[in-house]
Amino acid sequence: MRIDECAAVVTGGASGLGRATALRLAEKGARVFALDLPAAVAGAAPADGVTCLEADVTDADQVRAAVARAADGGAPLRIVVNCAGIAPSARILSRAGVHEPAVFRKVLDINLTGTFTVMTLAAEAIAATEPLADGARGVVVNTASAAAFDGQIGQAAYAASKGGVAALTLPAARDLASSGIRVMTIAPGIIDTPMMATVAEEYRAGLAAGVPFPRRFGRPEEYAELVAGIVEHDYLNGEVIRMDGAIRMAPR
DSSP: GGGGEEEEEEEETTTTHHHHHHHHHHHOOEEEEEEOOHHHHHHOBTTEEEEEEEOTOOOHHHHHHHHHHHTSSSSSSEEEEOOOOOOOOOOOTTTTTTHHHHHHHHHHIIIIIHHHHHHHHHHHHHSSOOGGGGGGEEOOOOOTTTTTHHHOOOBBHHHHHHHHHHHHHHHHHHGGGGTTTTEEEEEEOOOOOOTTGSSHHHHHHHHHHOOSSSSSSSOOOHHHHHHHHHHHTTTTTTTTTSSSSTOOOOOO
């Protein structure tokens, strides 16, 4: 599928993985609609081919409105990339007490249910487009994490949410096959996002040393390039790709 003939929705599109993806798809000719929270949208620098829209992935009405805007943007909506997410840390039981159920629910609501909501509402719009070769209409790329498989201490909520995203991949691909929509998931390892920039340099060095090869953090641009490759490769479907330098996370 050609990227330059499509509109694309990217959640979490104002920073980090989402921002890099939005910019890469725009560079390749897509009309990109970057969804994010108001504060993030306000702080995002303008970029050619990228329209920032305020939308909370936990609010179906806001997502529906943003998808409609993208679908009416002058090119068929065929690409959806889910990057929005949060990663708070809390042990199930600690000196501070038990893991707050409300925090657990919030993480799942944003990371898993938000991903499902965007995918579902966008798939409805994609299914209404004219089919391409082999009946293809579009592709959804979701974001899991190495934590889906190697959750560390304090990552119960995050790992559960990302494990859910990984498990969603195959049934979603099967559900949407009749509409010509592929579903793929990328599970990044340790990526050098703005969040990681706040971590002490000594700790960063230790994390990087744990990556077998290349012994460094992944780059958001590498994630974005993988997204572009998935979009253009019509036979990739129903699979989770680990982009992690072969790291397997230790307990802590």
